[in-house]
Amino acid sequence: MPPSQLKRLKASLREQGLVGPQQSKKQRKQNAQNGVNKEKRVHKKAALEGIREQFNPFEFKLSGKPQKFEVTTSKPKEIGLVRRPGLAKGLTEERLAKAYELDMIRRRKVGGIVDKRFGENDPSMAPEEKMLERFTFEKQRHHKYSSAFDLEDDDAQGELTHMGKSLSLDGPAIVDDFDEGDLELSDAGDHPSDEEGQARKRRRSSAAGEGEEGADEDEQQLPERKKSKNEVMQEVIAKSKFHKYERQNAKDEDEDLREELDKELPNIHALLRGIAPRAPPAPAEIVPGMNPDRAALLSGADKTKFDKEYDLRLKQMVLDKRAKPTQRTKTEDEIIEEESRKLQELEAKRQRRMEGAPESGDEEDVGDMEVEEYDEDEFGLGSGINARPTMAELGVEDEDDFLIDDDLVASGSELELSDEEASSDEADEAEEEEDTDFLKGLLTEEESKRPEFLTGANAPIDETDLPVKNGVNGDLAYTFDCPESHKQLLEITKGIALLDLPTVVQRIRALYHPKLKAENKEKLGRFALSLIDHIFYLPNQPNRPPFSVLETLIRHIHSLSKTYTVAIANSFRGYLEDLHQSRSLSPTAGDLVILTAIGSIFPTSDHFHQVVTPAILSMGRYLGLKVPRSLSDYATGAYMCTLCLQYQRLSKRYVPEVVTFIENALCALAPTKLSKPPGSFPYHEPKTPVRIQNSTGSPRQLSLYDGVAQELSEEDEASLKAALLDTNLSLAEVAADTWTGKSSFLEIFEPVLKILQHLGTKSCQSRLSSNTQKRVTKLTQKFTLLLKSAQVARRPLELHHHRPLAIKTAIPKFEESFNPDKHYDVDRERVDAAKLRKEYKREKKGAIRELRKDAAVVARESLREKRERDEAYEKKYKRLVAEIQGEEGKEQKAYEREKEWRKKGRK
Structure with missing residues (x-):
């Protein structure tokens, strides 16, 4: 051990x-x-x-890294470098503690101006204390050992002040503002030089001394002293005023010269007119070349006649025709209000004419009054530049065009539009930008790009002769009540021709414009819903309206949908729900119009839309599940295929039911039956024969009402079959153009090519018209090229045809001093990336370590401060308790002594 x-x-x-x-x-x-x-x-x-x-x-540590290379230096070789981590740690903590203390001082520092003056506005100081403190400060400031440049003295000594002004004798003397020297410079004629000003100042200062003679002698003996800042500023001010005075003198001289030239100006004018200059005439003298009337007036001859002529000319000036102000541009609200008023006036005149009442003379005068017409080229300005073509120039009737032109005025009416009204009508032809863009895109660009196959709403509109006069019969009313339901709309339009229906809707929208009254907005919202009901109602009636009328109503609904989007969308969704629940496989003509309106009003390129998506699903359900039984079913399917392709013209989403229906229709309408239907689409052979038997002339175009079941003659039936075949061929072509970029194009349209090839056989060609034969041949060639292109694009992946490439190898490098702990990598980028990651990791660890050290110092110092505060609080608390207890004990002892004393006194 x-x-x-x-x-x-x-x-x-x-x-x-x-x-x-x-x-x-x-x-x-x-x-x-x-x-x-x-x-x-x-x-x-x-x-x-x-x-x-x-x-x-643990107090010291030797250097862990040995010397890597041997070097020769003048410094002694350090065999082992001793480090003291404990000491270094202590110094670091001390440094961090000081930094924390400085930071706390900086945080707790309160800015602002510290007023170190004493005695003023301090009610807590007695007057004697103020006087004593002031005397003490004054003595300390004038002490011989004090210095103004003493850096050790932190407290700047204040000076004696009273109400913000210095009371020191060394301070600047109080001088009246009017006694300052700079005021003399601006008033005096001759400006003194700087030397005179300095001499005057020296004389003034010497007068306060021992005498002028002694001061002059001292000044002559003393060298020139350095100018003070106040003297320098006085010199700058004096120079500035002197230059200002010189500029003023130069300006006055220029003004005098200008006045002299003005006096000589009449002589210059006389020289220019070729008249010799004369001296200014006397008041009674007549100058040659003067106005004769003025000369006569000066001479006094015939003054009465001159006065009469003057009065006459003055009256003529008063009676002169004043210039007319140009007509200001009217606001949109004023234009709408004016058009509504015109419609009401025209309706009142029509009612009077129908009743046979005579018209007022004022209106006749207005009708007979001739207005001066100006030629547009009279002033050489031309006809102007048209910023954009009007709807009339485009050949389009605008549903938002509420202007009253000659076509809307009743025939035989004596009320004619004045030039001012006509000019206002021309100025009002520019509609709102969004409506104009919609109409241009709907009726100009799309019409030019519209393929020939389109049917129904998307087909070229048959040119229906709309009424040129005021209605078909010329007695169409100008004012109507705004219908708030479909029943009221039917009552209002009960006796009105179908061709007049767009005009009625247009006038109702003009009379009940939302900007005329606040409640008109709600009325037009209900009117828009009644229009939707009406476009569903009209095609289902025996008296079928032309599609141009329905399209105009759809355009009105489109314009109103910008304001009443939610209500109109919910109304369309209601019709789609009804179609889905009750008649999904047997739609009516009104349902087809509703589907057409949806494609014109709402964006069909959206991935999901609350109205368009259910409409596409409804059409796909019919095309996929409906087994055609008659030609009307094929016509309805062709119409829906047209709408589907129209919906997908931008998004180009694939609808499989469209191609399947087209293939079924072509197989069913082919003059001879195919031995085996190509492809895997479900083919349904109709029970009633619908194949083409005989060739007809040029096939007609399909219409909306071909989808309604009806009895047809043999000739009409053959014409309808040819039209269906031609329409389905066009649909196949447009479908191929729409989905030509799809990866499954080969599988989709390969059966269509086989059907076209079957239609091109001799057995079928003999029963088809020449136009249809040419179309089949053209489409067969086109589909062959498209399928070949798709086959090339669909080529499977192949291996490379070049020689095999060897795997990249590297000869291992022999390292003399190989270290298994060291990484040897030939890829320089990978090595640099590894170094960067290692350095980042090291720096991150170092930053975390420093943050932890700072946090530890902050926690330790905060704990120390808290302990100091607690100790101070405890010490103060104990001191106060001890004082209170001492006072209580003292009072208790005094009470006991008093009590004992009283007891003794009683005895």
């Missing part, structure tokens, strides 16, 4: 000679004389230091 620390310490002290047998008095005396005690004292100190280090091995 090793010896204990105490035994080791005693052995070390004995070895160093620090402890041992006591010396005799003689030996101690000899050692003192020889100086052995002094050497022994030094040796003892070093020996004790060595023993302390020996018994505390």
Whole structure:
């Protein structure tokens, strides 16, 4: 068992000679004389230091890293570098503690100006204390040992003040503002120089001394002293005023010269007119070249006639026609209100004409009044630049165009629009930007890009002769009540022709515009819902309206949907729900119009839409589950295929039911039956024969009402079959163009190519029209090229055809001083990345270590401060308790003494 620390310490002290047998008095005396005690004292100190280090091995540490390379230097070679981690740690903690203390001082520092003056506005000081403190400060400030540049003196001594002004005799003298020297410089004619000003100041200062003569002698003997800041500033001010005075003099001279030139100006004018200059005439003298009337007036001749002529000209000036102000641009609200008022006036005149009542003379005068017309090129300005084409130039009737033009005025009416009204109408042709963009995109760009196959709402609109005059019969009303339900709408339009329905809707929207009244917004919202009911109601009636009327109503609903989006969307969703529940496989013409309106109003390219998505699902359900029984079912399916392709023209999402229905329709309409239907699509052979038997002329286009079940003649049935075949061929072409980029294009359209090849055989060609034969041949070539391109794009992956490449190898490098703990990597980037990761890890650990040290110092110092506060509080608390107890004990003893004294007194 090793010896204990105490035994080791005693052995070390004995070895160093620090402890041992006591010396005799003689030996101690000899050692003192020889100086052995002094050497022994030094040796003892070093020996004790060595023993302390020996018994505390954690106090010092040798350098762990040996010298890597041998170098020759002038410095002695350090074999083992001794470090003292304990001492370094203590110094670090001390440094951190000081930094924490400075930080706390900086945080607790309160900025602001410290008023070190005393005695003013201090009610707690008595007047005697104020006087004593002031006297003490004054004596300390003038003490001979005090210095203004003493850095050790932290407290800046204040000066005696009263209400913010200095009371010291050494301070600046109080001078009246009007006695300052700079005021003399601005008033005097001759500005004194700087030398005169300095001399005057010296004379003023010498007057307060012993006398002028002695002061002058001293000034002559003393050298020039350095100017003070106040004197320098006075000189700068004087120079500034002197330059200002010079500039003012130059300005006055220029003004005088200008006045002289103005006086000579009449002579210059006379020289320019070729008249010799004369001296200024006398008041009664007539100057040659003067106005004759003025000359006559000056001479006094015929003054009465001159006065009459003057009065006459003055009256003419009063009666002159004043310039008319240009017509200001009206606001949108004023335009809407004006158009509503015009409609009401026209309706009142129509009612009077129907009743046979005579019209007022004022209105006749207005109708017969001729307005002066100006030619647009009269002023050479031209017809102007059209910023954008109007709806009339595009050949489009705008549902938001509420202007009253000649077409909306009743025939035979004597009320004509004035030029001002016409100009306001032309200015109001520019609609809101979003509506115009919608109409342009709907009726110009899309119409030019529209393929020939489109049917129904998407087909080229048949040119229906809309009424040119005020309605079909010329007696259409101008004002209508705003219907708030479909029943009211039917009552209002009961006696109105179908072609007049767009005009009625347009006038209702103009009369009940939301900007006219606040309640019109709710009325138009209910009116929009009644329009949706009406476009569903009209196609289902025996008196079928033309599709141009339905399309105009759809455009009105589209315009209103920007304001009443939620209500209109919920109404469409209600119709879709009804279609899904009751007639999903037998839709009516009204359902097809609703689906058409959804595609025109809502964005069909959205991935999910609350209205469009249910509509696509409803159409997909019909196309996938419906087994066609008649030509009307094929017509309805072709219409829905058209709508699906129209929906997906931007997003290009694949709808498998569309291609399946097209393939079924082509197989069913083919003049001869295929031996085996190509592909894997479910083919349904209709019970009633629908194949084409005889060729017809050029096939017609399908319409919306071809989807309604009805009895057809043989000729109409053959025409409908040819139209269905031609439409499905067009649908197949558009579907291929839409989904040409799909990876499964080969599997989708390969059956279509086989069907086209079957239609191109001799057995089928003989029963088809020439146009259809050309179309089948063209489509067969097109699909062949598209499928070949898809086959090339779908080529499977192949191995490389070049020679095999050897695996990259590296000859191992022989390391003379190989170390298994060291990493040898030939990849330089990987080595650098490893070094960077290691350095980052080391720096992170170091940062965490420093943060922990700071946190430990903060915690320790906070605990120390808390303990000090607690100790101070406890000390104060105990002192107060002791004082209170002492007072209580004192009072109790006094009470007992008093009590004893009274007892003795009674005895």
